[in-house]
Amino acid sequence: MIINYYFTLRLKQVVRISKEIGLVRSMFLLGLLSLAFYLLTKINQSWIVPTTTSLGLILYHNERRDKEFLRLQIKHAIALLQAEYLLIGLPFMIMECFKGHFLGAVTIAATAVALPYLKTIKMTPIVLPMPFLYKGGLEYIRLFRQCGWLYLLLLAATLMGAMHDNITLGKVALIIWTYIQTITLLSVTQKQELTFFLNYATFQRHLVRSCVWNISVTATPLVVMILSFSATSDNILFCASAMVGSILYLWNMSMARYLFSSSAMLISYMIMPLLPLSFYTFFIPILLVPFALINGACYMLLKTNTKQIWN
Numbered sequence: 135m136i137i138n139y140y141f142t143l144r145l146k147q148v149v150r151i152s153k154e155i156g157l158v159r160s161m162f163l164l165g166l167l168s169l170a171f172y173l174l175t176k177i178n179q180s181w182i183v184p185t186t187t188s189l190g191l192i193l194y195h196n197e198r199r200d201k202e203f204l205r206l207q208i209k210h211a212i213a214l215l216q217a218e219y220l221l222i223g224l225p226f227m228i229m230e231c232f233k234g235h236f237l238g239a240v241t242i243a244a245t246a247v248a249l250p251y252l253k254t255i256k257m258t259p260i261v262l263p264m265p266f267l268y269k270g271g272l273e274y275i276r277l278f279r280q281c282g283w284l285y286l287l288l289l290a291a292t293l294m295g296a297m298h299d300n301i302t303l304g305k306v307a308l309i310i311w312t313y314i315q316t317i318t319l320l321s322v323t324q325k326q327e328l329t330f331f332l333n334y335a336t337f338q339r340h341l342v343r344s345c346v347w348n349i350s351v352t353a354t355p356l357v358v359m360i361l362s363f364s365a366t367s368d369n370i371l372f373c374a375s376a377m378v379g380s381i382l383y384l385w386n387m388s389m390a391r392y393l394f395s396s397s398a399m400l401i402s403y404m405i406m407p408l409l410p411l412s413f414y415t416f417f418i419p420i421l422l423v424p425f426a427l428i429n430g431a432c433y434m435l436l437k438t439n440t441k442q443i444w445n
Contacts, residue, residue, distance in 0.1 A: 180233075192249065201254065219245075315352075319391055334437050349384065383412040386428065387404065412425070
């Protein structure tokens with residue numbers, strides 16, 4: 135009877151959490167879970183699924199906080215925990231049986247049965263500074279909070295496409311992520327904010343380093359997946375052109391924020407000349423030359439318009 139109450143409570147917790155995070159996020163998380171399960175079904179190595187499942191069960195058991203409470207309140211707490219872990223591992227055990235990897239299924243079951251007897255390992259978390267996530271303004275933090283899930287989705291799509299010999303999907307993901315980063319640059323900035331920098335050269339160094347860093351860090355995983363599965367000369371040329379073109383594009387948009395007086399003018403400039411040019415540079419590397427010249431013109435124009443700030 136107590137087992138029925140326990141699993142009913144667990145089901146209510148899942149429903150409550152789903153309501154709190156919303157339908158869209160719940161569907162997205164369910165999609166990621168389904169994608170991960172699908173990827174595991176495609177793996178032929180017999181040790182990966184048992185190892186992954188066992189590690190997941192061990193981490194889950196080690197981090198849960200209700201073990202002592204259950205032992206104090208329930209006579210057969212160990213059996214209850216074993217039943218829960220066996221239910222969690224059941225889909226993976228069935229998967230291993232279908233593949234003919236019976237030893238892997240037995241390993242998962244043995245882990246689920248043995249876990250309740252293990253003591254909790256208290257680990258002291260190590261705080262690691264992560265300055266590599268972004269450089270520049272705080273807008274990039276906001277971008278990751280809003281579109282971080284989309285970046286993970288693009289990574290998953292690239293991996294799925296590469297596994298099925300569809301490298302084009304990874305190229306599309308690389309282009310989409312470049313344009314998503316434009317979200318951080320769509321607001322017009324007051325020129326008075328430039329007084330934070332020592333001079334115009336310092337300001338430009340800040341823009342260039344930020345663009346290079348942000349593109350390199352976030353685009354490198356996509357590029358690595360593309361080239362790991364198909365390192366042809368065309369793909370290498372595309373990735374190199376896409377990286378350079380993305381840097382030039384974001385640098386131009388970073389300068390344009392200070393050249394236009396309204397967001398409407400900035401967006402019009404982005405849509406009409408800048409987006410088509412940047413898109414074609416991904417496929418036609420020679421267009422990087424006129425793109426660089428346009429950036430040079432914007433550099434000189436912005437220097438003229440902001441000359442009085444540092445005088």
